[in-house]
Amino acid sequence: MDPRREAKPSPRFLLSSVDLLGREIDPAVLSVAQEIAPRAVSHGEKLLGDPALAISLFEEAAATVSKTIKEKAASDKPRIRDMRGYLFRAYLRRITVERKASLALDDVTEEDWQKHARQTDDSDIERQILVKELLETCDTLTREILYRKLEGCTGKEIEKFCGIPVNAANLRFSKALRRLQGAVRARGR
């Protein structure tokens, strides 16, 4: 074999030790995550179509697994035997949730919102409660992102305003939207 054409080791995947929601990833989980990241994230990218979102969700899954490990240790439950498999399954589940949520959000039409608005026209209090619920339950930064989205800010502009990556801002925003959508659906029944 030509020595010049010797295969180079692939660059190590750099994952953050904290996910976008600010949860820490356990060092043991992080090292396993680094190992499986290249294949797992490229698989996630195929399913989601967005590499940044794929990495963010992978970090979220790693943070969730870290939390589970801590909880298991605290309650004397049996340890996770196959950390790689467990983390990968957690990641796949997180991807499924994300895909279902985006599909559900796309399914809701303008008419649904207008229908809901008509239904609640009689009850101003109910509308206030919905908005209050959303704005009270989200953290300060998410609320500030929402205020800026209401003024028509794009992801990049929010990045300039708030100093957080576009992807992180969009993730927070879409989660808030989903929560409100859930509330609208629940009350519309």
Next chain:
Amino acid sequence: MPLASKRRKKTGRKSPTEKALLGYMKQHLLNDFPNSTRIGCPPLEALERNAKDPIHADESVSKHVAHCSPCYRVYSRLLREDLARIRQQAPAHDSNLGTHKKIKKVMK
């Protein structure tokens, strides 16, 4: 393949759902929380601080804005002013960046 066809066009258009929801929220924030006596309203400086530095925003002020239409109107105006300033500064810088990227691509 021509350079233009490689890139996907980003129209920046919001989905109807998102657009409708944002309109719905804005209307409620603007009208559904009248506070004519301005009970518990923070000073203008506090709103300005939150508008300038959202990362270190004061939580109580941020929450109050969500429950007080007069304060929301003021805050909304402050944000629009900041947004207009950013948009005035942005075009020259961004277009330069785009040109640099295009040049790099072509040089490859």
